[in-house]
Amino acid sequence: MKKGSYIIENTQQIAKNTYRTRLKGDTSAIVAPGQFVNIALAGSFLRRPLSVCDWDEKGLWVIYKTVGKGTSALSKLEPGQKLDLLTGLGNGFDMELAGSRPMLIGGGVGVPPLYGLAKRLMKQGVRPLAILGFNTAEEVFYEKEFAELGCDVVVATVDGSYGQKGFVTDAMPQEGTTFFYACGPEPMLKAVYNRTNTSGQLSFEERMGCGFGACMGCACRTKYGAKRICKDGPVLMKEEVVW
Amino acid sequence: MVDTSVKLCDIQLKNPVIPASGTFGFGHEFAHWYDLNVLGAICLKGTTKDPRFGNETPRIAEAPAGMLNAVGLQNPGIEAVLETELPALRKLYSGPVIANISGFSKEEYVFCCEKADQSPHVDIIEVNISCPNVQSGGMSFGASAKDAGEITKAVRAVCKKPIFMKLTPNVTDIAEIARACEANGADGISLINTLLAMRIDIKNRKPVLANTTGGLSGPAVFPVALRMVWQVYKAVKLPIIGMGGVSCPEDVVEMMLAGATAVQVGASNLQNPFACPEIIDGLPPLLERLGVSRIAELIGAAHY
Structure with missing residues (x-):
């Protein structure tokens, strides 16, 4: 598990109310598919847990549905904006x-x-x-x-x-x-x-x-x-x- | 060099910052993030006589500047806490430990407090008579001065270590409850526990929490907590551990000015695992800016 700052590289709508966001930053704590990240968003007290879709050495992708305030806010953030994440959470698939x-x-x-x-x-x-x-x-x-x-x-x-x-x-x-x-x-x-x-x-x-x-x-x-x-x-x- | 140490009863804390019960487990998860020895003390997860699963999920809900929880005192039971969790924590941490005890009857409080009192790893016993989540328990004891006094008297009889009674804010007159604890032998007062609250899902028209209601915590409750610490400081001569929405060094100073000797940090630990060490690191520069050389001089200093 690690806590760190991540930069939004881009966000695309990939289906109805469904968005994919690429976050650039340290992915060394992610060890298995099925793990998740917990994202701090301005205006929300609790972080938003999202499963990691995929990752490489430079960043990760999350895909989410805009079901509430937190995920809606995330989908509207501009490239370049910074987010605080906890990464490498959970066990993941074996x-x-x-x-x-x-x-x-x-x-x-x-x-x-x-x-x-x-x-x-x-x-x-x-x-x-x-x-x-x-x-x-x-x-x-x-x-x-x-x-x-x-x-x-x-x-x-x-x-x-x-x-x-x-x-x-x-x-x-x-x-x-x-x-x-x-x-x-x-x-x-x-x-x-x-x-x-x-x-x-x-x-x-x-x-x-x-x-x-x-x-x-x-x-x-x-x-x-x-x-x-x-x-x-x-x-x-x-x-x-x-x- | 600023002196951040405080004394709780006769126990020396290197700083007044303590993670609050229920937000810190038994310490192991946070040892991944930082060295626990930077903390003033550690307050353990609420413990009952028997193991408990707690309430059904969802147990957590978002709130403006805070959160609701209805965990319902999930814990492995006093025996496992004293024989497994605490010795494991002691391998990572050598500072003061506060055991937090809950119960559903006077007998259960007495049983658990006596066990905690006998543990070489426990320094202070915090008696939770205030958890709002358990329908048959906590709430009722802390809601009346008579019951609060009775529990205090009963646990006092079996404990040599300092006893802090942890009060619920969901009462008409917090000062009266605190006075009943003092009159029956408490060594200190901890406050506040969470505020009884709820959320409703507007799509399915049902309460968000499976338990219907839960306890509100986080920055939203800070001014309420501060007001109650102020009132209790005026009402009793006992040391106070102040808590409720503390999230920055400024909040610690404010709590101490209202009368707290030490401060617990709760919900902020969940949002930011580094909340406690960041607050601790922020204290010396803040105190220097305020011209304070000994943090202990702040205790109750706002009272007139």
Whole structure:
């Protein structure tokens, strides 16, 4: 974990109410895809936790939906403006569990951390199947980006306006995959949990106080006792999840 | 050279800045960010007799210049705190430790305070009779002078170490509660705990917190906390640990002028993990600018 100053390089709208911001700064604390950053924003007391979509040695990308004041303010910041971030938070996905054919299942703004994961899996010579779920066509993003990495990509929309009609669980193959990584809203995670035969990892979201394990604001129950989503998560093993 | 040290009862603090209970865990997470030994003291997470998971989530909400929490006293229980957490903290930190005790009955307070009193790692016992999150507990004790006095008397009987009673601001007359604690043997007063508050999600028309209500903290509550420290200083002769929205060296000075001997920093630790050391580093230059050579001379100095 590190605290530091980051400079906004650019922000693009990539889908309806969905933005991608590139932040330049020290990324040495980020050690695994699925980790998150906690961003201080003027006008908000608490930081905003956002999963890291991807990173390189010069900076990182976050993708977020403008759901409230904090994320709306972030989307409107100009290039060159500075932000204070805590980086390298949370455990992230464990790539060693992937096997030869992992399935990545993302819903909405749960998709971004799976992109960083897919990129690193491909580098290790593992070709994942990515199943990306959205509500409707205008919310779809990153289909092309996943495909350009070399992944197989299936897009599903709830209303059928793009890709397959239905939920991500409708687009999931029944066999042929070795492991799954899922990130998205809790009802999606639960449905994925119930529909998968393999082991897997699920990334959870919760309202946080600190983001680094001190305040117990984001506690959850697991089969192995209480865990903190921010510190012991956000990624939990399928086998430890209690619904 | 400015002297930032203060004395709480007979315990020497190198500076008056203490991370507040519930915002600092048992110290381990912050040891990643800085050397804990820069702190004046450490106040531990609120501890009960048995382990507690606390309230359901969401437990956290944003507020103007502050935040709400309804953690609900999640903790591993007094035994684990004294036998595991504290010895682990002692490997990282050698300064004064304040144990923070909560309970749901007089017997539970007595049980936990007695255990804490016997621990070689505990220097001061802070008795939380004010947590607004637990429906059957904390709130009611701190809301009446009679109950506050009774708890004070009961824990006093089993403790040799200094006892600070931590008061809730959700009362009509804070001075009356503080006087009841003093009359029953408290060594000091800590205040304020969080202010009972709530938020509603305007899209789904439901309270944001699963617990419906939570405690407001952060800079928003600072003037309220300051007013209550002022009132308690006027009402009792005991040392006061002032807290509530402290976020900068100036707030520390203001709290001390109102009557606090030491100051706790709470919500700011969550927003900025370096809040405490930054405040501590900012004290000597601020005191120099103010022409103050000994920080202790500020205690209660605004009273007339």
